[in-house]
Amino acid sequence: MRVLRFAWAVPLALVPLYPLAPWLFDLVLPLTAIGGLALNAYARTRDRRDLRLWGLTLFVCVLSLFWAVSSYAAIAGRGRAELTERTLRDEFPAVVVFSEKDLMIRGGGGCYRRVTEKGSQYAYEYAGLRLFHVSGDRIFLVARGWSPDDGTLYVVEEGEGRRVDLISGAGRRAQECR
Secondary structure (H helix, E strand, O other): OOHHHHOOHHHHHHHHHHHHOHHHHHHHHHHHHHHHHHHHHHHHHOOOOOHHHHHHHHHHHHHHHHHHHHHHHHHHHHHHHHHHHHHHHHHOOEEEEEEOOOOOOOOOOOEEEEOOOOOOOOOEEEEEEEEEEEEOOEEEEEEOOOOOOOOOEEEEEOOOOEEEEEEOOHHHHHOOOO
16 A cells, blocks of 8 residues: 555656657546546545545546546547548538628638629639538538648628539539639
């Protein structure tokens, strides 16, 4: 049981290894801290009751748990962003937006042009976009060159003066931006 009194030192021993895989240690350090502090408190209070030590241990363990959950969310979020970036060009539906007014959708592999055909009710066409998400009357779009490090999410509300077309087929995708 005497060895358990030093269980709190395990997370400290891992700190020098942090530069090897920071994303992993952001999760491992708080989890080992929880275990180490709980074992330390158990070893020190086995023979006597010390509510102050257990209270402090519980407080630090709860903080470490929040740290671990936050780290897990960051790891999962980065993974989803990388997956989105890899599959965006070929697996997300291609979109063309027509609008009466300029929506200022520019860059990232997307393109726009003024519609000059006579009789068209739309003045602008935006292509090279991918459907990211739909929620109610809002359509979330990203340009085909989007990346988690450098990209813009465009929100277009469906309504009067706008038309959103989904494009299918590899041949049509290749000619998105004429």
